[in-house]
Structures are given as C-alpha cells and as structure tokens.
C-alpha cells in the first residue's frame with residue numbers, strides 16, 4: 016500500500032510538472048490508475064537511461080521520436096552491433112498516456128515550443144500572427160503528443176516518390192513495411208491480410224468509446240455519396256471511423272511500442288536528456304565519425320564506427336545538418352559555419368498540412384465531448400479498469416473522411432481534402448485548446464465566446480497536397496538557439512482555393528439528414544478580419560482560411576530524398592546524405608512530397624524500411640531478413 020501511495024505521488028508530481036495545476040481531477044485519475052493498474056507504473060518496463068556513454072558505438076541515432084525509436088529497435092536486433100540512441104528529452108510521463116489530455120502536453124516541457132516567423136497570409140488569429148509548431152521533446156518524440164490517428168496515405172503518394180527518382184519507395188515496396196510494424200486489433204480488418212497484419216510492435220485499434228455523433232458522421236458521408244471504407248486498404252476516398260495507435264485505450268507511442276520490449280538488450284544504450292549539437296565530419300575524407308552532445312551540462316563526444324543517423328525530426332535534422340556544415344553554402348558562410356558540403360536543399364521544401372480551425376456546428380442533445388463534463392471519478396474508474404470511457408477519446412476526433420473538391424479528379428482516388436470529424440470543437444475545452452493553438456483571447460472571445468461549453472461538433476477540413484513550400488534557416492550557429500521557421504502557408508493560390516472548397520464541403524456535412532437529426536447548425540459568426548466581406552462568398556472563405564489556420568503538425572520535407580540529378584535533394588533513395596559518407600537521415604524530413612493523410616504511420620514505415628537498407632548495406636546477404644509482401 017505504501018509503495019502504491021509512493022507511486023501515485025511520484026506520478027502526480029510528474030504530471031503536475033508537465034501540465035501544471037490545470038486539472039482538479041488529476042489526483043483522482045492517478046489514484047484509480049494505481050489501484051487498478053499498478054503495473055503500468057512499474058519502472059522495470061521503461062527504457063533504461065544509460066548513465067555512462069561508451070566512447071564508441073557502431074551506430075549513433077539522434078532522436079528517439081517516431082522514426083528513431085523504430086530504428087534503434089531494429090538495428091539492435093543484430094547482436095554484433097552496438098547502438099546508441101540519443102534523445103534531448105526525458106522519458107514519457109504517465110499523463111501522456113491519457114488520450115483526452117493530449118492538448119495539455121502542448122507548450123509543456125515535452126514540447127520544443129517552436130513558433131513560426133509572423134505570417135502575412137496565414138495564422139492571422141494567432142498571437143503575433145505566428146503559427147504554433149508543437150514538436151515532441153521526449154522519448155517517443157511527437158508520437159507522445161500526437162492524436163494517435165493511424166493513416167497510411169495513398170498508394171499514389173509512394174508511386175509518386177518512386178517516379179521522382181526514388182526506386183524502392185513505390186506503394187508495393189513500402190506496403191510490407193507498414194504491415195511489419197502493425198498489430199491490427201480490429202479482427203474484421205485484420206482478416207484482410209493484403210493490407211493489415213497482426214503481431215507487430217505497434218498496436219493499432221479502434222476507439223474504445225465514442226459519441227452518437229461518430230456513426231452520424233458516417234451516415235452523413237453515405238448520404239453525400241461516399242462509401243464507408245477502410246481508408247488504409249484498397250481505396251482511400253470515403254468515410255471511416257479513425258483507428259488509433261493506442262493499446263487498451265492508452266497511447267502507444269513509438270517508444271512504448273518499439274523500445275520497451277527491447278530495453279534489456281545489452282547492445283542498445285539509450286541516453287535521455289542528451290542534446291546533440293553537431294555531427295562530426297572529417298573535413299578531408301568527409302566522413303561522419305561521431306557526434307558532439309550536451310548532457311548534464313557537460314559536452315561529450317561519442318564516435319561512430321559505422322554510421323550516424325539523424326532522426327531528429329523535420330526542424331532539428333535540418334538544423335543539425337546545417338550546424339555540421341551541410342547546407343546552402345551561402346547561408347552557412349553568413350552564419351560563420353565552415354562548409355563541408357554545399358547542399359542547397361537543406362531546410363527547403365518544407366511542407367505541412369493545415370486545416371481551417373473555425374468550422375463548428377451547434378447541436379441540441381447533450382452528445383458532445385465536453386472536457387469538464389466527462390472528467391469525474393466514474394470516467395477515471397472506467398479508464399483505469401477497462402481502458403474505456405471518454406478519457407480514451409482522442410480529444411473527440413472520431414471519424415475521418417477523404418473527399419474531393421472540384422479541383423481533384425474524383426476518378427483518381429487521390430482526394431485533396433481530409434476531414435477530421437470531431438464530437439468537440441475549440442469551445443469544448445476552451446482554455447486549453449486556445450492555449451495549444453495559440454489563438455488570441457480576443458479572437459476566441461469574438462468567435463467562440465458565446466458557445467463555450469455548449470454541445471457542438473467540429474470538422475477540420477485539411478488540405479492534403481499543398482503546393483506552398485516553406486523553409487527553415489539557422490538563427491545563429493549556436494545549437495541551442497531555435498531555427499527560423501517560415502511555413503509560407505497559403506502562398507500558392509491553389510492551396511487557398513482547395514481550402515475554400517474544403518470548408519464549403521464541410522458545411523454540406525452539417526446539412527445532411529444524419530446531422531440535422533441532432534439539430535446541427537453551422538456556428539455562423541463572421542471572423543473578425545473578414546467582416547468587410549459578404550457572407551458565404553468565395554472571398555469570405557478565402558479570408559476565413561487565413562485566420563484560424565491550424566497546423567495539423569505534419570511538418571516534413573526539409574531534408575528531401577531524391578536522385579543525384581536533383582540539385583535540391585539532400586539524401587539519396589537509401590537516405591544517405593549526398594557528399595558525406597557514414598551519415599543518413601531517417602524521419603519525416605526526407606519526404607519528397609507529403610503523404611495524403613496524417614503522417615505518423617508513414618514516418619514509422621520510413622524507419623522500418625531504412626533499418627532494412629542499413630542492414631543490407633552492412634550485413635552479408637544470408638543474415639538479412641526481408642518483410643514478406645504476402
């Protein structure tokens with residue numbers, strides 16, 4: 016009993032240190048968790064933070080995020096290899112497991128806390144017109160802060176990667192790698208073994224709990240002429256209940272999925288709170304031979320016998336390359352960094368998915384997910400005992416739809432808008448959502464003030480293949496200074512048009528009989544900067560999408576993969592950095608074009624495939640294992 020009390024107190028202290036005193040409900044939650052689920056606090060099951068680093072390893076992986084965790088797990092399968100995984104953040108706290116609380120992790124110490132430079136044509140409702148770029152700084156990286164939506168993308172995304180000069184990245188090549196990591200818990204989907212698999216490290220499950228709005232969204236889709244489908248199967252256009260990277264109703268981050276089971280491997284060292292500041296590249300041979308890092312306020316150097324692999328994410332992998340002398344020569348010279356390799360593409364080609372954040376509908380019956388309403392002893396017990404109930408809800412996101420605006424060719428099955436359909440909206444947990452999204456108090460009050468805490472549903476219409484491209488630059492050569500982020504959202508007119516049509520299609524959902532049954536009506540408030548424009552005109556919607564321009568946090572592309580003939584490519588199709596040997600990049604930054612959907616599953620796939628590429632490069636053929644395509 017005394018031990019359990021100690022564990023609750025420790026978990027509670029950690030939770031409070033992460034999210035502060037925002038929730039009266041935390042002690043109740045932790046007490047019930049400890050009572051029913053004591054083993055989840057068992058420190059033995061967590062990755063071990065190595066105390067002393069060896070001077071040298073075969074492989075050094077920088078960043079234990081979605082990609083880095085997978086890579087460390089797979090490379091350390093080879094008993095003869097020594098692997099070091101370096102992570103700037105600490106271990107995942109228990110509070111991060113609770114799906115309904117994910118927004119409370121934003122701007123906490125688990126978040127790098129990046130913000131873009133002021134944007135003239137987007138994020139106008141945000142403080143200083145700066146978009147928020149939430150990024151995980153914790154074991155598991157952004158997979159600890161994300162909303163766990165499991166979407167693979169469209170077959171054409173990968174066929175396009177291949178056609179851009181990246182052999183081995185076509186859909187049929189990458190499908191086995193999606194399946195390799197998957198443990199599909201929906202028996203109906205698992206039967207379709209062409210697309211799904213069981214037994215992998217990554218648990219993928221249906222929502223254990225939902226509101227009546229979920230099935231209504233699906234019915235609305237059918238009414239609009241779309242099919243109810245498996246969006247990770249043969250086709251993508253249609254409506255479906257989301258699946259989540261969850262295990263028994265709790266978050267299944269990549270650290271939990273891929274590192275916890277292998278934590279006792281003698282050849283894998285994991286060093287947390289270790290901030291890598293530079294890759295060491297020999298100026299003459301141009302070989303990466305180690306990294307410099309700061310840990311416990313001391314600078315360390317660790318050497319790599321075989322390779323250094325950057326999995327630090329779209330912002331930090333590009334930053335680290337530039338700090339190490341790989342990047343646009345002129346920019347590096349301006350920063351006073353000796354140029355190792357002039358690579359003009361580093362920090363360019365930045366892509367993201369954005370959605371319009373103010374598409375909310377009021378409903379009459381008390382069916383929505385309102386945070387204050389669902390947090391109580393009963394729901395805590397349900398979560399702790401059954402892994403069910405409203406606390407397992409991913410902030411109310413229940414249904415996904417892939418739809419076509421008039422700009423997409425509907426016969427292609429390559430839709431241009433994704434809807435994230437939620438039994439909630441910005442007004443459902445007003446303070447926290449506003450804080451996480453960075454919208455001003457004034458904007459919130461004017462747009463959502465009078466519906467705070469009322470029953471609503473929301474639709475985020477998200478553009479899938481934006482044409483606008485952003486870029487990243489160093490602020491200085493100090494590795495602790497954040498880089499400058501220029502997302503350039505909506506700078507391409509096509510993106511504005513697709514977003515505008517996406518909003519209109521979202522409004523049509525509210526007009527279906529399925530949603531009208533709930534008394535659905537669009538929350539029709541003119542957005543502050545757009546009041547001069549006539550309601551429901553194209554001009555109005557174009558203004559609308561530039562206000563509450565919500566990133567869906569899919570930053571990618573800053574270290575583009577491409578053939579040697581492409582001057583903007585930074586890594587080759589085996590993810591090796593051009594011009595430097597012994598250095599690869601494996602994370603969301605290598606995407607040449609962004610995938611058609613949420614990108615966590617594709618990043619995990621990239622890491623699975625990269626692990627095999629690395630094994631193929633260093634192991635004799637007989638000892639390699641390839642995932643089966645069957």
Ligand SMILES: Cc1cc2nc3c(=O)[nH]c(=O)nc-3n(C[C@H](O)[C@H](O)[C@H](O)COP(=O)(O)OP(=O)(O)OC[C@H]3O[C@@H](n4cnc5c(N)ncnc54)[C@H](O)[C@@H]3O)c2cc1C
Nearest residue numbers: 078080081082103156157161162163164291328603613615
């Ligand atoms: C709030 C949020 C919600 C999201 N929701 C979804 C979703 O529902 N579904 C989905 O598919 N995708 C979602 N995403 C996107 C998805 O989670 C990310 O695209 C994915 O996790 C990126 O993986 P990565 O490996 O590239 O980077 P990350 O997972 O961010 O990992 C990078 C790691 O490197 C570490 N690192 C960085 N620099 C250094 C350094 N110098 N030294 C040491 N370590 C370093 C970081 O701390 C981090 O742990 C979301 C993302 C966020 C932030």
